[in-house]
Amino acid sequence: MTVVYGIVVAMLGVASALASWRTARGPSTLDRAVALDTLTALAMCWMALGMSRLGGVVVLPILLAMSLLGFAGSTAIAKCVMRRRGDGGA
Amino acid sequence: MEALELVAAACALVSAGLGLTAGVGLVRFPDTLSRMHAAAKPQVLGVLLALAAAWCEEPSWGIAGPLLLVAIFQMVGVTMTSYTVGHVACEEMRDR
Numbered sequence: 001m002t003v004v005y006g007i008v009v010a011m012l013g014v015a016s017a018l019a020s021w022r023t024a025r026g027p028s029t030l031d032r033a034v035a036l037d038t039l040t041a042l043a044m045c046w047m048a049l050g051m052s053r054l055g056g057v058v059v060l061p062i063l064l065a066m067s068l069l070g071f072a073g074s075t076a077i078a079k080c081v082m083r084r085r086g087d088g089g090a
Numbered sequence: 091m092e093a094l095e096l097v098a099a100a101c102a103l104v105s106a107g108l109g110l111t112a113g114v115g116l117v118r119f120p121d122t123l124s125r126m127h128a129a130a131k132p133q134v135l136g137v138l139l140a141l142a143a144a145w146c147e148e149p150s151w152g153i154a155g156p157l158l159l160v161a162i163f164q165m166v167g168v169t170m171t172s173y174t175v176g177h178v179a180c181e182e183m184r185d186r
Binding site: 001004005007008009011012014015016017018019021022028030031033034035037038041042044045048049051052053055057060061063064067068070071072074075078079081082085 | 095098099102103105106107109110112113114116117122125126129132133136137140141143144146147148152153156157159160163164166167168170171174175177178179181182
């Protein structure tokens with residue numbers, strides 16, 4: 001079981017590194033928004049799997065807050081991009 | 091109890107694998123729409139499987155309630171975010 005969770009941690013670590021790379025590189029604001037949203041989901045995976053492995057219910061409220069905040073942040077960024085473009089033309 | 095632990099480990103493995111595909115897709119795909127396509131699915135299924143793994147370790151109703159709430163928020167939120175981001179990205183691609 002420890003080996004399985006070691007593999008899980010390695011995979012999640014690589015995924016988080018790749019998403020962070022895209023957040024730093026991303027050519028447009030939307031790319032960064034998408035990458036940050038993925039990072040939020042990966043953080044939720046980290047916490048849920050950590051709760052699964054280590055026990056304890058401390059992270060449940062954090063999971064609830066993150067599932068709401070990640071959604072609000074990304075949608076707000078997309079709306080801002082849309083409005084900025086709407087001022088120029090269209 | 092042993093079976094539940096096995097289920098939890100399997101869910102954790104699949105969830106981490108989905109997260110890995112999201113990371114690889116984010117780095118390798120060429121434009122915003124395909125990156126969003128690659129990233130959105132693990133955001134739902136990967137998180138749901140991670141929540142299932144968390145429940146399998148301590149199967150009780152007190153934990154199932156908040157986990158179900160997180161799952162519902164995640165499904166609704168990711169769908170709406172993907173719709174909005176895809177709308178804006180599609181308009182940008184069309185104007186270019």
